[in-house]
Amino acid sequence: MIDAMGKALQEKMTGYQEEMLRHFKALLRINSVRGERRSGAPFGPGNREALDYVLGLSRRFGLETVNLDYFAGYSEYGRGQEYVCAVAHLDVVPPGDGWSHPPFGAQEQDGVIYARGAGDDKPGVIAGLYALRCMKELGYRPRRRIRVIYGCAEETGMEDMEHYFETQPLPAFGFTPDSDGYDIVNAEKGRMELVLEGQIPAGSPMAGAAGGVAPNMVPDSAEAVFDTGRLTGEERERLEEALAAPGLKWTQDGECLTVAFEGVSAHAAMPEEGRNAISLYARFACRVLGERADPLTRFIDEYIGFDWGVPRLGIACRDEHMGSLTMNLGLLKTDGRRIWAVGDIRYPTVTDSRAIQEGLRQKADEEGLGFQVLSAVDGHCCTSERDFAILREVCLDKGKPEPRCTAIAGGTYAKKFQGRLVAFGGCGGAVHAPDEFVAIPDFFEHADIVCYALYRLGGGTDGGTASPALQHHGPERCG
Numbered sequence: 001m002i003d004a005m006g007k008a009l010q011e012k013m014t015g016y017q018e019e020m021l022r023h024f025k026a027l028l029r030i031n032s033v034r035g036e037r038r039s040g041a042p043f044g045p046g047n048r049e050a051l052d053y054v055l056g057l058s059r060r061f062g063l064e065t066v067n068l069d070y071f072a073g074y075s076e077y078g079r080g081q082e083y084v085c086a087v088a089h090l091d092v093v094p095p096g097d098g099w100s101h102p103p104f105g106a107q108e109q110d111g112v113i114y115a116r117g118a119g120d121d122k123p124g125v126i127a128g129l130y131a132l133r134c135m136k137e138l139g140y141r142p143r144r145r146i147r148v149i150y151g152c153a154e155e156t157g158m159e160d161m162e163h164y165f166e167t168q169p170l171p172a173f174g175f176t177p178d179s180d181g182y183d184i185v186n187a188e189k190g191r192m193e194l195v196l197e198g199q200i201p202a203g204s205p206m207a208g209a210a211g212g213v214a215p216n217m218v219p220d221s222a223e224a225v226f227d228t229g230r231l232t233g234e235e236r237e238r239l240e241e242a243l244a245a246p247g248l249k250w251t252q253d254g255e256c257l258t259v260a261f262e263g264v265s266a267h268a269a270m271p272e273e274g275r276n277a278i279s280l281y282a283r284f285a286c287r288v289l290g291e292r293a294d295p296l297t298r299f300i301d302e303y304i305g306f307d308w309g310v311p312r313l314g315i316a317c318r319d320e321h322m323g324s325l326t327m328n329l330g331l332l333k334t335d336g337r338r339i340w341a342v343g344d345i346r347y348p349t350v351t352d353s354r355a356i357q358e359g360l361r362q363k364a365d366e367e368g369l370g371f372q373v374l375s376a377v378d379g380h381c382c383t384s385e386r387d388f389a390i391l392r393e394v395c396l397d398k399g400k401p402e403p404r405c406t407a408i409a410g411g412t413y414a415k416k417f418q419g420r421l422v423a424f425g426g427c428g429g430a431v432h433a434p435d436e437f438v439a440i441p442d443f444f445e446h447a448d449i450v451c452y453a454l455y456r457l458g459g460g461t462d463g464g465t466a467s468p469a470l471q472h473h474g475p476e477r478c479g
Helices: 004-015 017-028 045-060 122-138 159-164 233-243 277-292 295-304 353-366 385-397 440-457
Strands: 064-068 072-077 083-089 107-109 112-114 145-151 173-176 184-188 190-199 206-211 221-227 249-253 256-262 326-334 338-347 370-377 405-408 421-424 437-439
Touching (some): 004 122, 004 440, 083 122, 112 440, 122 145, 145 159, 145 440, 173 440, 190 353, 277 326, 295 326, 295 338, 385 421
Antiparallel strands (some): 064 072, 107 112, 112 437, 190 370
């Protein structure tokens, strides 16, 4: 049952809805895709601008506000030896193609906002910030400090949290509002990013290829250029057959043939929901060129293809709770002599990064390919049952079904918190896909639940005290 302070917080958050929405849209209009490192902007100017915007609001709200060298920042309220937290991220994945709304326009249509970051994860940023503001204005005195952490590199390796923990202690417990619904995601698969490299043989008809925008996105487009003057007679016949495939788009200028491959975008954690355009390229090139296709393209077609469980690679495995290992090739590029593919592997805790590296390196060596691991973080499991019980009560008090503990393939900040963080709560849809969106009522509900969860974790109903501010708890407008 929601107590008096919980009800006051709900009323306060409701009073700020119009203002929250305005700041949410302003944040969505900032292109915070990771950019080139600059002085004072380790993840590019867009991330810096987004963090400046949020920390500026935090200072105006009178919260303790800390900038950790533009790697991350946080707002905090309350006193105590330990803290609980919500951890959200400001960075977003590249928009890609296929949008019907400007990806950084925060365009509103029929009560829905469309923008990159509308679901992942800018709602959590605004929700957490306003939760602290409302607690402060109501004079709530939590038993534990309550902190909202703003990360800037969740989508690209999480170096922001490595920097964070150089100076900051672990929380007692926390959650990242970066999930799909309100189950308690207490276990996550490991994640590895890797590069495969091959040589393009001299005289090859394949003059160039490119595809994808990020390793953690199933690519919805790829393109290849072929020099038809280098094709054999048999290859020309196979090319004519391949070009007759329904829906295939191609153009020819003299002996230069450009073929476009259209896939379906999805998050790399759920590759089964997409169709990989790089695999479409590899299938086409191998069908036409056969053994004259470069070793990497043949490798992609033979060992990866459209089977995201990669049973032919020798690293396949499955866990009853976490599911199967999956692999996505998210980027492809060439320079005329070499060809590279960047992959994203999600794996259960029945294996680890070392075993996967050994298996892939052996297979790459056999096929004459270069292999490099860019990053690897093994999976985790959080078992803080006392805090899980609080989150269950939060859901029931807010009219949600009782949450269950579950595992995901996606990678959230929970991996960096040594069993002290879960993923809990989220809103919006088409995450990592064109026309990412959130319905405005869902955004407001999400903000209310995030606020109540932080209040309860901070000691609400079993610790912490209210103040006379409860006698008047209407919204205090920010100028």
